[in-house]
Amino acid sequence: MFDGHDPFLVALSVGIAILGGYTGFSLAARIRAVPGASRRLLLAGAAGFFAVGIWTMHFIGILAAPMPADTVYLVLPTVISFLICALVVGVSLFFVSIGEPTLPRLASSAVLLGAGIASMHYVGIHGLAGRFTIIHDLPMIVLSVLIAVLAAYGGLRAFLARQEGVRLAASAVAFGIAVSGMHYTAMMGMHFAPAAGGDHHMGGLAVSQQWLAVIVSVLSFVIAGGFLLSLVPDPRGRAVDAAAGAVSEGGIGLSVGTEVTERSPAVQRLMPTPLGGIGQPRIAPVSRVPVEGAEGTHLIDVAEVRGLRANAHYTLVHDGTRERMCVWSISEAEAQLDPMQFVRVHRSHIVAIAHVTFVRKEGDGAVVELDGAVPHRVPVSRAKLAELKAMLGLAGRRGVSHPLSEAQTGHKG
Structure with a gap:
């Protein structure tokens, strides 16, 4: 499968898929726990990191593969491949994040997401242009789509499990390996044949491998930055939980001067009357x-x-x-x-x-x-x-x- 591939770029592509999966899972795990507008922002962020991770992994994998000389990348198919990935990831997460996550809902979302990942791959592959045509083996197409659907199902199950720590990391690793496996399975069934009649550019704006490498490098840094930010604990959430825990343990666990954050009205339901506040009503x-x-x-x-x-x-x-x-x-x-x-x-x-x-x-x-x-x-x-x-x-x-x-x-x- 990896004949002629650059092993360092292959390893990088898998690593980027894992980091993108971890960051996406971390954001997606918070979707149900926040209201309205914040939920939509988290959904968009999770879908964005998933899409960028999958798309970046795909093009790092392409850069790792041996390509014919003078290969260029058509901008329109390349952009469309990313939009397909972002759309299907967002729709799939939306369907499983609202209502009861039933098996039919989960299965249909996994099929949609898997088909979207496979579509992103093949649309992106046909963004390659040069003095060649691309031929795909049908059995490998079917196998790659199946792997994509299974990867999507496992990813959505991990999202619904709201896993943290080691389990979240394990889910991200499994997801990254599965998505990478889909890509390299499809690449194994892809062959180049000389094109009749010269260049096969189909017109339109194109970029070189060097420019694509720059774009992919920038996106890789974005994913790495999002991953590092997802590891930073939320001190505001810990303060709220600590305050609520203190109140529940002793009823007077909050000391004078304790800061209560924006969710504090809920915590204050069990708080004692403030000093000098005798007779003030307590929230029911x-x-x-x-x-x-x-x-x-x-x-x-x-x-x-x-x-x-x-x-x-x-x-x-x-x-x-x-x-x-x-x-x-x-x-x-x-x-x-x-x-x-x-x-x-x-x-x-x-x-x-x-x-x-x-x-x-x-x-x-x-x-x-x-x-x-x-x-x-x-x-x-x-x-x-x-x-x-x-x-x-x-x-x-x-x-x-x-x-x-x-x-x-x-x-x-």
């Missing part, structure tokens, strides 16, 4: 919880909520039957909900006290069961066990392992 807890559906965002009554489970930048809300996605982080959810009705029993779990029907000691912590058509169990950390027992009226009991009565839970099972 929310009465409904936003969850994502196929047609958009639904608002469900807090009485229906059994529990919330953290999942990276957002939470999954259990309503007694199923889990649905909520754009709040676990810290935001804790700050928004009534602390007299909901308690964070674990760093990743919040439960509704009224729906707890069973408690069992397990190791240093415990496990609680929440009612509903599909009851489910939630772990309780050792640090939260005493608080939970107090809220359930079990503070005086040394051991916990029994169902709770209706009088204790305040809810009919």
